Amino acid sequence: MIGKLLGHRDLKSTARYAHLKKEPIQRAVKGIDLKISAALTLPRETLEATID
Numbered sequence: 567m568i569g570k571l572l573g574h575r576d577l578k579s580t581a582r583y584a585h586l587k588k589e590p591i592q593r594a595v596k597g598i599d600l601k602i603s604a605a606l607t608l609p610r611e612t613l614e615a616t617i618d
Contacts, residue, residue, distance in 0.1 A: 568580055568584050569584070572584060
């Protein structure tokens, strides 16, 4: 996916140029985790209202 975002056709190009640091990835995963956890604990009515 990252390679496509960067416009790479070959995985080797992505590996060469996309030096990902661990911390930003962990922050992103944590943010997604918090959103999923919140969605799972919301009352059904609230969740349905946000979908409509």
